[in-house]
Amino acid sequence: MNSSTQSIVSRTADAYDSVPYESLPFDTAQPEHLAAIAVLLGMTPVPLTSARVLEIGCAAGGNLLPFAIKHPQAHCIGVDLSERQIRDGQAFIKQFDVQNVELLAMDICKAGDELGQFDYIICHGVFSWVPADVQQGILAACKRLLSENGMAYISYNVFPGWHCWEIGRHLMYRASAHIEDPKQRLAVAMEALRVFSEHASDSPDRPLRQILKEGLKRIEGQPWYYVLHEYLEPCNTPLYFRDFVGHCASNGLRYLGDVQFSSMFRENVASGEADTFIGQHAKHRYDEEELFDYLSGRTFRRSLIVHDHRQLNLAVEPSRLNTLFVSSTLHRVNEPVSGDAVTFRKQNNHDYKLKIRDPMGIAILDLLSAHTPHPVDLPTLLFEYWTVSGEDASKKTDQDILQGLDTIATFLLSLLKKDAVAVAFQPVMATNHISERPEAFALARAQAIIEQSWVCNTYAQVVPTEPIMKALLPMLDGTRTVQDLLAAKQQWLPANEPKQHDAASVLQRNLERMCATSLLTR
Ligand SMILES: C[S@@+](CC[C@H](N)C(=O)[O-])C[C@H]1O[C@@H](n2cnc3c(N)ncnc32)[C@H](O)[C@@H]1O
Structure with missing residues (x-):
């Protein structure tokens, strides 16, 4: 590591020591979610019960704790540069006697084999905020510390979407660089963004005003510690998707897929001529996914990576859903008039609408809706479907069951590709009923x-x-x-x-x- 990298690393440690990051959990960065996506992508994930999990840049361990508490036989290690954040996390772990989480203050580049091997490595919100040497150090650590069948999750900012956001970040960073105190610095950085979003060029060939206005909208209302670290750290180095894949390859790792499963499918991103162009010119799935980023202006990716010698079988078959659990937040918005489509809408995103005409599909979505937000396995769904449609499940043959499961899996896979339903690797320990002696997580x-x-x-x-x-x-x-x-x-x-x-x-x-x-x- 050269001296300039070393100096950025120690400035980063100081920055998080003086203004700690709120240590939040992220549902899509949990081993349960990674394992479910890996199953869809043809992998056999390591069982979660006794898995070893490493989080790089764990802050105070907030993202490791839910997994650790749910899986007392699993072992979790979190590493972070910031001694203060690690101390805060250790105090919580001690106060509540959490036995299976260890938090260590260290630079991931210095993590040795003594940490052991890990089945799941999580690195969320770190990769883009460290110098290039440290990015390589993170990938090298993933290669060295990942167990044979393990998988790593890395999130990072991507181009071309971030090119737009960079204008505002550079303005904020440079206009406030002379100020030491973090809160005062942020105030000046925000003021710069506000002023220039009113006065910068709005000519059609240099629409800076519009870009800065959008930048301001994105930041307003966010917690100050977040904006400070997101925009005013010395490093914020987004990259193109294919460059990320290339860095993985040069570290003996391979891109498996995106934890936002639907984002890998062309029909969700491209239509018309763009669809045709990508079909003709993208020679590889990496080219294709990078072109999706140009279409959608995506700014953030969450990639799963594995050892490069792992064989991939990416043809997603409906049968891969058979061992998973499916949930949905879709609720119907109209009653069906015979033969008409029924519209379903997402509970948490009213703009998301889906029209279903097939009676079986409608019934399956109604059943999932009754379980919301909890995931259900396919055999249970099939049994419930037969019950609501008045069929006698006890009279069904093995052939009927296989056929029924296949029909449901095919339907649900089509919805999963459209982001209409979600998958889980195992049932969740939450209840839909208030019991006589309620127990909270x-x-x-x-x-x-x-x-x-x-x-x-x-x-x-x-x-x-x-x-x-x-x-x-x-x-x-x-x-x-x-x-x-x-x-x-x-x-x-x-x-x-x-x-x-x-x-x-x-x-x-x-x-x-x-x-x-x-x-x-x-
Ligand atoms: C933006 S915060 C993200 C924290 C958490 N992962 C999250 O997403 O909420 C980045 C974290 O990475 C840590 N970090 C940065 N460079 C690191 C390094 N070389 N080794 C270990 N941790 C590092 C910082 O101390 C900080 O806590």
Whole structure:
């Protein structure tokens, strides 16, 4: 590592020591998600129960914790340059006696074989913010530390989309470079962006004003620590997708696929002449995917990589869904008039609409909708389908079952390619019902005690908390009945709460919310 890289590395460590990153979980960077995508791409992932997981640039370990808590026999190691972030994470682990997570303050480039081999390596939000030598160090560490059947996840900023964003970042970085104090520096950087988004050129051949305006919109409302690190770190080096693939290859690694499964399919990105052009001129899937980036202006990628000697079998067969679990947030918006298509809409993205005409497809989506957000395996779906359509499952032959599974898998694969459904590698330990003795996810119970305005649910998603929910969560360890909770209302219901007299309905509402946000495990 040359002295300029060394100096950037120590500045990076100082930057995260002085302004730590909020250590969040990311559902699509969890081994459960990586394993599910790998199955679709023809791999046999290492079982999760006793997997070894490494996170590079783990901050305070927030992304490792949900996996570690759900898989007590697994072992997780997180490394990060910032001693302060690692200390914060270690304090949490000690306070709540988490036995299977180790956090180490170190530069990943110096990680030796003594760390052991890992089945899953996660490197989220790091690769683009380190110098080129460190990028090589990350890939070299992946090669050295990845077990034979392991897989690594690396996210990074990509061109050409980032070319637009770079204009605003360079302006912010340069206009504020003379200021030491991080908060003051950010204020000046934001002011630069605001001023220039009003006054920069708006001529059609140099539409800087428009680009900066969009940049400002993207940043406004984001937490300040995030904007500071995203835009004002000395390094922010996006790259073209094929260059990333090339760097992987020169480190003995190979691109397996994208964790956003639908992004790999041409029909989702290209149409008309662009579709024809890509069909004629892309000689390899890497060329094709890079051309998708030109079409969509994509700015961020999350790639799965494996050892380069692994054989790939990328023809995605419906049968690959047979061992997975499928979920959907689609809900129907109209009742079917006989023979007409039914429109489904995503719960969390109302712009996403899907029209289904086939009665079996409609029934399957209704069934998935009843399980939302939890994933269901295909045999269960088939059985439920037969039940709702009045067929006697006990009379079905093995042939009927195979045929039924194949039909459902083919339908669901077509939806998966359109991002209409999601897959999971295993069932999730969340419940759709409030039990007599409600139990909340152990990590959320622990996080509710510390000074933090959110907790992590069983899907490794962030759920914002309010005071009543924060006070209730630690009590939901499965030992107290709803009556016990009501009897102890002084512990969770503030004395000045206007609904003091109606504690039962406040409790019910909070339990329902926890259930709906996948915080309850029982
Ligand atoms: C933008 S933060 C991302 C944190 C977390 N992965 C996330 O996405 O929320 C980048 C992290 O990478 C760490 N980092 C940067 N260079 C590193 C290196 N050479 N070795 C280990 N960690 C590094 C930083 O200290 C910082 O915590």
